[in-house]
Amino acid sequence: MPEGPELHLASLFVNEMCKGLVFGGCVEKSSVSRNPEVPFESTAYHISALARGKELRLTLSPLPGAQPPQKPLSLVFRFGMSGSFQLVPADALPPHAHLRFYTAPPGPQLALCFVDIRRFGRWDSGGEWQPGRGPCVLLEYERFRMWDGSHARSLCPSRENVLRNLSDKAFDRPICEALLDQRFFNGIGNYLRAEILYRLKIPPFEKARTVLEALQQCRLSPELTLSQKIKAKLQNPDLLELCHLVPKEVVQLGGKGYGPERGEEDFAAFRAWLRCYGMPGMNSLRDRHGRTIWFQGDPGPLAPKGDRSRKKKSQKTQLGAEDRKEDLPLSSKSISRTQRARKHPPTSIAQQPNGISLQQNSGTPTALEKGKRRGRQATTGRRRPRKSKADT
Secondary structure, eight states: OHHHHHHHHHHHHHHHHHHHHOEEEEEEEEETSOOOOOOOOOEEEEEEEETTTTOOOOOOOOOOOOOOOOOOEEEEETTTTTTEEEEEESSSSTTTTTEEEEEESSSSSSEEEEEEOOOOOOTTTTOOOOOOOOBBBOOHHHHHHHHSSTTTTTTTTTTTOGGGGSSSSSGGHHHHTTOOTTHHHHHHHHHHHHHHHHHTTTOSSBBBBHHHHHHOOOOOOSSSSSHHHHHHHHSSSHHHHHHHHHHHHHHHHOTTTSSSGHHHHHHHHHHHHHHTOOOOEEEEEEEETSOOEESOOOOTOOOOOOOOOOOOHHHIIIIIIIOOOOTSSOOOOHHHHHHHHHSSSSOOOOGGGGOOOOOOTTTTTHHHHHHHHHHHHHHHHHOOOOOOTOOO
């Protein structure tokens, strides 16, 4: 599932590939997408992108003299579980290209496509970031850590930084669940939380408030110089600092981001970078939302009772498919089928009452033998009595 680094890599991809290209015409949406139509048409416009946490804003900017005269339009994308951007020839659109922007002539026509196999991705034409999301852990680290809310109340009036909101109910939960709360950790997802907690040897099911309150007490000596403070922070980063540094490492890997469908070369670099998530020898449990958290050692005091680790599969299968399926809600049909199967299990010869088996009761005629005998009786002239309506 795309997280903060993947959205940032997608914005870099769009800016690099669309630099110098002129797009024209209307924006085309697939007929199967449930997202809104994009009311934009221009004879010439540029496309640029900016990522923030788990969102990406695409801006369509008309060129001077383009018709009809209009202001730039911004679209905010959330990638869901499989969203990405691709630039392809217009006559070779990839499957599941649900939004398409075409280049203007002259030259071979290209299409910038938002591709989403599972169709969980969303876009809004208002151009505003989703309300309630905190500062981006990757690009807005100072605001993420030190934000007092006074200089940005117009953007998000109810959100301040993490350490000023430890009374929030979100921090009654385990730290592994609090890290997925986008109000405070915008951009952190499933694999990032596992890697961050693993590096600090923090049990994933330790109470979030207990972990974060310790950061308020860890203050560097005022006698240290600025360079000494920076060196100390780099050598011993805390949890909030790793929420910035670990995603930054993924971005520095380059490529198109996480996911085996992105290409074996990119995935191999990501897989070599991993230390905990899906790695052999690590433990795993499901949190309250059904998401799998990978860890080493003791899970912590708030670990779910009676839960089992997930069955081991190949690493590529785990990262590419199994872990994504756990994000999908079960439909009512699948639940009802499971319940019906449990209430009315299929019967078989091995499930016959009174423990009767073919081997233990060799003297008892089997159903097949009875059928043969009835067939022989029919040849001798005997007929089976007809059943009455009541019997039927």
